[in-house]
Amino acid sequence: MTASPEPYDSLxxxxxxxxxxxxxxTSLPDRLAYNNDCxxxxxxxxxxxxxxxNLPRAIVxxxxxxxxxxxxxxxxKTSTPIxxxxxxxxxxxxxxxxxxxxxxxxxxxxxxxxxxLEIRPDDMLLxxxxxxxxxxxxxxxxxxxxxxxxxxxxxxxxxxGGYLAARSAGQTSSRYGKIEDMVRSMRVVTGTGELLDxxxxxxxxxxxxxxxxxxTLGLITEAELRIEPAPTHKFYRGFRFANVEQAxxxxxxxxxTGLRPAVVRLYDAFDSLIAGKPSKKPLDHSAEQPxxxxxxxxxxxxxxxxxxxxxxxxxxxxxxxARVDTTAKGLLGRAIGQPLILNALVDAxxxxxxxxxxxxxxxxxxxxxxxxFDLLGRYGLDLGPAPGLHWLENRFNVSYKQSPMYDTGAFIxxxxxxxxxxxxxxxxxxxRAALSSHVFVMAHFSHLYTEGSSIYFTFAGFGxxxxxxxxxxxxxxxxxxxAVARAGGSIAxxxxxxxxxxxxxxxxxxxxHALFTALxxxxxxxxxxxxxxxxx
Amino acid sequence: xxxxxxxxxxxxxxxxxxxxxxxWPENSQELSxxxxxxxxxxxxxxxxxxxxxxxxxxxIANPDQPFDVIRTTxxxxxxxxxxxxxxxxxxxxxTWRDLQETVTERGFSMHNYNLYPATxxxxxxxxxxxxxxxxxxxxxxxxxxxxLTAITPAHERYRYIPAPRKASGPDFRYLYLGTxxxxxxxxDATMIVTRPQPGRLFQFETTDLDHTITRxxxxxxxxxxxxxxxxxxxxxxxxxxIHAPEPLLQSTExxxxxxxDPNFNAFADDILTQRRRxxxxxxxxxxxxxxxxxxxxxTFDLSELSTQLNTLGISSxxxxxxxxxxxxxxxxxxxxxxxxxxxxxxIMHQTLARFTKNTTRDTTPTPAWAHTLKTQLDAxxxxxxxxxxx
Numbered sequence: 001m002t003a004s005p006e007p008y009d010s011l012x013x014x015x016x017x018x019x020x021x022x023x024x025x026t027s028l029p030d031r032l033a034y035n036n037d038c039x040x041x042x043x044x045x046x047x048x049x050x051x052x053x054n055l056p057r058a059i060v061x062x063x064x065x066x067x068x069x070x071x072x073x074x075x076x077k078t079s080t081p082i083x084x085x086x087x088x089x090x091x092x093x094x095x096x097x098x099x100x101x102x103x104x105x106x107x108x109x110x111x112x113x114x115x116x117l118e119i120r121p122d123d124m125l126l127x128x129x130x131x132x133x134x135x136x137x138x139x140x141x142x143x144x145x146x147x148x149x150x151x152x153x154x155x156x157x158x159x160x161g162g163y164l165a166a167r168s169a170g171q172t173s174s175r176y177g178k179i180e181d182m183v184r185s186m187r188v189v190t191g192t193g194e195l196l197d198x199x200x201x202x203x204x205x206x207x208x209x210x211x212x213x214x215x216t217l218g219l220i221t222e223a224e225l226r227i228e229p230a231p232t233h234k235f236y237r238g239f240r241f242a243n244v245e246q247a248x249x250x251x252x253x254x255x256x257t258g259l260r261p262a263v264v265r266l267y268d269a270f271d272s273l274i275a276g277k278p279s280k281k282p283l284d285h286s287a288e289q290p291x292x293x294x295x296x297x298x299x300x301x302x303x304x305x306x307x308x309x310x311x312x313x314x315x316x317x318x319x320x321x322a323r324v325d326t327t328a329k330g331l332l333g334r335a336i337g338q339p340l341i342l343n344a345l346v347d348a349x350x351x352x353x354x355x356x357x358x359x360x361x362x363x364x365x366x367x368x369x370x371x372x373f374d375l376l377g378r379y380g381l382d383l384g385p386a387p388g389l390h391w392l393e394n395r396f397n398v399s400y401k402q403s404p405m406y407d408t409g410a411f412i413x414x415x416x417x418x419x420x421x422x423x424x425x426x427x428x429x430x431x432r433a434a435l436s437s438h439v440f441v442m443a444h445f446s447h448l449y450t451e452g453s454s455i456y457f458t459f460a461g462f463g464x465x466x467x468x469x470x471x472x473x474x475x476x477x478x479x480x481x482x483a484v485a486r487a488g489g490s491i492a493x494x495x496x497x498x499x500x501x502x503x504x505x506x507x508x509x510x511x512x513h514a515l516f517t518a519l520x521x522x523x524x525x526x527x528x529x530x531x532x533x534x535x536x
Numbered sequence: 537x538x539x540x541x542x543x544x545x546x547x548x549x550x551x552x553x554x555x556x557x558x559x560w561p562e563n564s565q566e567l568s569x570x571x572x573x574x575x576x577x578x579x580x581x582x583x584x585x586x587x588x589x590x591x592x593x594x595x596i597a598n599p600d601q602p603f604d605v606i607r608t609t610x611x612x613x614x615x616x617x618x619x620x621x622x623x624x625x626x627x628x629x630x631t632w633r634d635l636q637e638t639v640t641e642r643g644f645s646m647h648n649y650n651l652y653p654a655t656x657x658x659x660x661x662x663x664x665x666x667x668x669x670x671x672x673x674x675x676x677x678x679x680x681x682x683x684l685t686a687i688t689p690a691h692e693r694y695r696y697i698p699a700p701r702k703a704s705g706p707d708f709r710y711l712y713l714g715t716x717x718x719x720x721x722x723x724d725a726t727m728i729v730t731r732p733q734p735g736r737l738f739q740f741e742t743t744d745l746d747h748t749i750t751r752x753x754x755x756x757x758x759x760x761x762x763x764x765x766x767x768x769x770x771x772x773x774x775x776x777x778i779h780a781p782e783p784l785l786q787s788t789e790x791x792x793x794x795x796x797d798p799n800f801n802a803f804a805d806d807i808l809t810q811r812r813r814x815x816x817x818x819x820x821x822x823x824x825x826x827x828x829x830x831x832x833x834x835t836f837d838l839s840e841l842s843t844q845l846n847t848l849g850i851s852s853x854x855x856x857x858x859x860x861x862x863x864x865x866x867x868x869x870x871x872x873x874x875x876x877x878x879x880x881x882x883i884m885h886q887t888l889a890r891f892t893k894n895t896t897r898d899t900t901p902t903p904a905w906a907h908t909l910k911t912q913l914d915a916x917x918x919x920x921x922x923x924x925x926x
Contacts, residue, residue, distance in 0.1 A: 120839065123837040123838050123870055123871070125870060166703055167701075167703035169703075173701075176672075177672040178701050178703075180701070181670070184669050184870070190905070192905070194904075201903075201906075203665055203718065204710050204714065204719075204909075205670075205714050208670070209706045209707065209710050212703060212705055212706055212707060213705065217706070226870055229757060229759070252620070256622055256730065256731050257733070257781060258648070258730065258733055258761075258779065258780055361759045362757070362758055362759040363791075364759050364760065364791050367783065371784055416703075418700050418701065418702065419699045419700075420623060420682075420699065420700070421620045421622075422619075447701070449701070450622055450728055451621050451622055451700055451728050452621060452698075452700045454700070454701075488697065490704060491702075491704055492702060492703040493700075493701060493703055494703045495703060496704075497703070497704055501704070505704050508697055508702055509696060509697075510693075510695040511692045511693050511694035512705075512708050514688075514690075514691040514692065515688075515691065515694060515913075516705065516706065518909065518912035518913050522908045522912055534704075
């Protein structure tokens with residue numbers, strides 16, 4: 001693999017005229033920094049020192065909507081693919097230049113469009129630009145006793161534009177909805193160069209057609225979203241159930257009774273096991289309780305650490321500890337390389353599973369929470385508030401600590417699928433079985449609704465070298481998404497499609513490819529907008 | 537399925553031009569065939585009609601051009617009923633009232649939905665031009681539509697599979713939801729149904745419109761989730777319907793009396809049900825309502841609601857009999873949908889002529905992309921509705 005050709009002088013000149021030369025980046029380090037978002041495949045490539053794949057020709061950072069419009073006009077004129085980029089936290093390769101399209105593109109990095117333009121408590125609405133980081137937005141709302149209610153685990157490192165582009169969900173989606181429920185309108189520069197305010201078109205509702213289009217139809221330059229009063233009361237609990245089926249039955253009854261918890265997270269048997277040892281005094285809320293950690297790597301490493309005697313580890317020097325840590329990770333990687341054995345062991349585990357549930361709201365929410373806790377208590381064991389509160393305190397720890405795992409040759413990824421209640425167990429067992437021969441797999445159920453739920457599979461695999469890792473990674477995704485399609489589930493609940501799932505999108509939308517083509521021909525007739533994404 | 541003798545009164549009552557022919561498909565397959573089978577290029581374009589509630593003369597066709605009508609009201613079959621998931625999949629010609637009764641017969645309910653005209657068809661309600669934003673958990677019919685099957689004249693059948701809230705690209709349902717049949721027909725839809733819960737109707741008496749807005753904000757600030765809302769300006773009565781397990785209804789009522797208004801009236805489930813039927817049978821959105829031609833509907837953000845309504849001839853105090861009458865549906869914490877019925881059509885037109893800010897949709901030239909999209913999905917103009925025919 002060789003590096004892409006150096007950017008042409010004319011390209012740099014053209015782009016500099018629009019945004020200023022300080023905001024056009026063409027150096028190799030800059031281009032390397034943008035050759036991947038958080039797509040694990042890209043991380044495997046990087047760890048394997050294959051750094052020249054998907055290199056963009058340039059990165060350009062516009063300051064305002066007019067510059068975005070000019071950039072699209074330039075791209076149209078020069079037939080240059082353009083790829084919108086927010087904070088780069090996507091995990092499906094949606095924000096990278098796709099080499100397979102035959103021409104590397106220019107990244108339009110929207111970070112400088114990061115203003116919160118207006119907050120209107122009287123109408124419970126806000127307007128903001130796409131580059132604003134989720135946590136900054138939430139902090140500003142919090143100062144005014146408001147919230148958007150959108151808390152993805154990547155809150156510190158993800159942007160509003162990314163949420164909208166990929167139909168993101170936060171951890172409290174069961175109460176506040178997903179981003180497509182919150183957005184009211186957007187300003188979008190389409191591939192024709194036209195600036196649209198979706199508010200002005202009610203036929204069709206362009207907002208819902210552009211949300212989730214991942215930059216394939218236009219670039220979002222502004223959005224208006226609904227907000228809510230910040231919760232004044234929070235009630236969190238943990239419950240233990242005999243098995244997943246029993247837990248899902250209880251949760252379904254709760255959701256279909258019309259109760260609206262903010263957080264519902266049911267961990268399957270292994271996920272629950274490594275979350276913490278079940279207490280023998282479950283009703284004593286002051287006792288130590290199982291505390292689900294959101295971080296797979298931490299959890300796996302903690303398991304590996306238990307192999308070593310505590311008396312030894314307490315006397316280690318830092319240097320020696322680091323070597324032990326490396327060895328443990330290596331062993332862990334090798335262990336993950338035997339997924340059939342690991343998954344079979346998990347199948348033999350006790351079936352107990354843990355639920356974390358939380359209610360947010362005004363003081364009125366306490367009665368609803370207690371009603372729900374009573375209902376759940378008829379099916380499972382009430383573990384008190386500790387598991388829920390522990391989860392609440394650690395809920396953003398997940399997205400920043402995965403890369404060391406890749407040093408061992410291992411990879412970790414997640415697959416978030418969804419279906420109706422009547423198909424949930426079928427989807428769970430079908431996908432788990434399909435993944436089990438390729439990777440070590442666990443799951444939790446989160447983002448629950450009256451009609452169904454998403455399932456969040458987390459899997460870890462191993463390859464002896466980069467080629468083997470890539471092959472296993474690709475085979476895993478193919479097996480998993482083929483199984484999802486076979487079982488009648490949706491291939492994506494909140495991570496979007498990007499490059500990784502594009503070959504499977506048609507399963508979610510039978511007959512939809514023609515409609516996508518119609519939209520592309522309407523809003524991006526030149527085919528310059530993020531080619532290769534969403535549909536393949 | 538073709539019928540040449542036209543039910544003229546249907547169109548007369550709705551003040552619509554008469555078609556040259558009517559088609560009455562017996563099921564969704566026949567409906568689909570009517571849009572996709574080759575037809576004589578000279579034959580008139582077609583309009584898909586449920587009960588015609590939402591039709592306006594300006595969208596039905598070029599008044600100078602003939603058109604045929606496809607009536608969907610025979611397409612009423614229940615395709616599946618998923619008890620576990622609480623989902624009914626039914627053909628799109630079923631009326632709102634029949635759908636409610638079908639669901640009730642099976643031990644479920646649709647009482648959490650907003651108020652809609654009883655005789656509207658499901659397909660009509662889904663495809664009508666929506667005046668409010670889609671909102672979550674407030675019973676919007678778009679919110680309850682988990683899946684649908686649709687057909688466009690130029691392409692194969694489209695199916696949005698029933699799975700909650702996908703992140704797999706653009707939501708193509710919105711080429712059919714709210715687009716008035718411009719791009720195709722909704723053949724069937726999968727709707728959320730709920731297990732029946734006890735209900736309570738809370739009625740607040742307010743002093744004027746501004747007081748009502750304040751009251752509404754207070755109610756929503758409590759964090760309650762109404763099934764539906766209604767405000768009648770003539771008697772300044774704000775109705776809030778809530779369905780929940782009995783203990784939660786009791787705590788909600790107690791909370792509202794403590795924090796909002798100690799003196800509101802609370803009515804039990806049977807009164808609530810009766811009130812819903814009454815309001816749905818007299819819904820101002822009915823095209824066949826005698827007052828349809830002098831009723832204007834508009835949505836406003838709460839912060840501008842009072843001012844805008846004032847511009848439309850509504851004073852904050854209750855109106856006298858010969859003044860414009862106001863009803864408000866679908867309140868939420870962002871906006872409200874107002875129906876203003878004027879004494880005469882002349883007064884309405886005069887008032888609207890002065891008021892242009894929120895009526896730009898019908899006066900703004902159709903953008904180029906709208907023509908392109910119509911051509912992409914209905915190249916031969918099989919469907920009479922759409923920008924090409926405006």
